[in-house]
Amino acid sequence: MRVLIRAFNRLIVGGLAVWLTAGRWTIQAQAPTATNAAETLDAAMTQASSQHKPLMVLVAESGRSRADDTALHLIESSKTGQSPRGLASCVLDLGLSRNRAIAARFHPVQTPLLVCLSSRGVIISRDTKPLSKRLILEWADEAVQKGPELDAQLLALQQELQTSSNSVAALFALSDFLLARGNALEAIPPLAMLAHRETVDDGRRVQAWVALARAHLWIGEPEKARAEATSLIATLGPRLAEARAGGKLILGIHDANLNRPAQARREFEEAIAQAPDTAYAKEAAKMIEDLRKGWTAK
Numbered sequence: 001m002r003v004l005i006r007a008f009n010r011l012i013v014g015g016l017a018v019w020l021t022a023g024r025w026t027i028q029a030q031a032p033t034a035t036n037a038a039e040t041l042d043a044a045m046t047q048a049s050s051q052h053k054p055l056m057v058l059v060a061e062s063g064r065s066r067a068d069d070t071a072l073h074l075i076e077s078s079k080t081g082q083s084p085r086g087l088a089s090c091v092l093d094l095g096l097s098r099n100r101a102i103a104a105r106f107h108p109v110q111t112p113l114l115v116c117l118s119s120r121g122v123i124i125s126r127d128t129k130p131l132s133k134r135l136i137l138e139w140a141d142e143a144v145q146k147g148p149e150l151d152a153q154l155l156a157l158q159q160e161l162q163t164s165s166n167s168v169a170a171l172f173a174l175s176d177f178l179l180a181r182g183n184a185l186e187a188i189p190p191l192a193m194l195a196h197r198e199t200v201d202d203g204r205r206v207q208a209w210v211a212l213a214r215a216h217l218w219i220g221e222p223e224k225a226r227a228e229a230t231s232l233i234a235t236l237g238p239r240l241a242e243a244r245a246g247g248k249l250i251l252g253i254h255d256a257n258l259n260r261p262a263q264a265r266r267e268f269e270e271a272i273a274q275a276p277d278t279a280y281a282k283e284a285a286k287m288i289e290d291l292r293k294g295w296t297a298k
Contacts (some may be wrong), residue, residue, distance in 0.1 A: 033089075040091075053147075054088070054140075055087065055119070056089045058071055059092045059112065063095060067130040068112050070131060071111075075136075104219050105220075109297050111245045113128050120155070120266060122150040122178075124181075157174045171194050176189040187211070191208050191215060210246040213226075213228035215234070225253075226250075227279040228250070245271045245284070247278040248284070249268065252287060256290075257298065268291075
């Protein structure tokens with residue numbers, strides 16, 4: 001248990017050092033470097049954390065559309081006056097190539113994308129509608145109302161991980177919470193511990209491993225997702241059809257996202273053949289239908 005907690009006491013999250021000290025998780029920006037493209041987001045997250053305020057992040061691309069330009073103007077203009085409901089704000093303009101990798105953690109398939117985070121970084125909301133002052137204020141109000149409760153839930157789960165005699169259950173509870181909120185980046189460390197820990201029940205280990213690979217896909221790390229899926233098949237596949245099906249499902253999504261529909265279809269069909277009665281097979285069947293209708297990155 002001590003080894004597990006020490007491994008989880010410090011995480012690097014989007015360029016932030018996250019430390020567990022005396023039962024409290026604190027966030028510090030890493031020392032800035034010339035290549036630290038996350039510096040603006042890091043600073044905004046640090047400010048939000050220190051002030052116990054939610055953070056509003058806009059992902060948009062200048063010049064791409066009227067909706068993008070309007071959203072950028074609305075958020076940027078708020079910085080010269082009063083930010084919406086006192087929230088900290090940050091803009092990731094995809095027109096600057098260095099911002100694309102940083103914004104990937106929010107899975108910006110469409111822009112503009114407005115993401116509201118609690119002071120501890122929990123995703124409160126994400127919206128791709130064209131923005132207006134009214135809509136921004138509505139999301140700001142929701143962030144102010146829901147942020148403290150989500151922060152309290154996260155802190156309770158982290159404290160449970162520190163003190164629980166059942167670290168596996170605590171890791172699942174934490175990762176489930178983060179995935180439910182869309183915090184795929186932050187869910188990766190606990191999921192990796194579960195996926196790569198031999199003492200975890202096989203069925204739950206497969207569940208964690210598939211979720212780990214899917215989290216890498218979500219944040220724009222396709223090769224890491226592919227590596228995890230391949231490792232799952234190699235490690236647990238020889239004795240578990242469910243592991244083979246889950247791994248093939250992820251490989252199919254990976255190929256579909258890279259515009260390789262024929263290869264993706266073969267992977268999905270293999271997932272179905274390996275374990276036809278599992279949730280992974282059912283999802284693979286749905287993915288084949290999505291390929292037919294028109295694929296949207298997942």
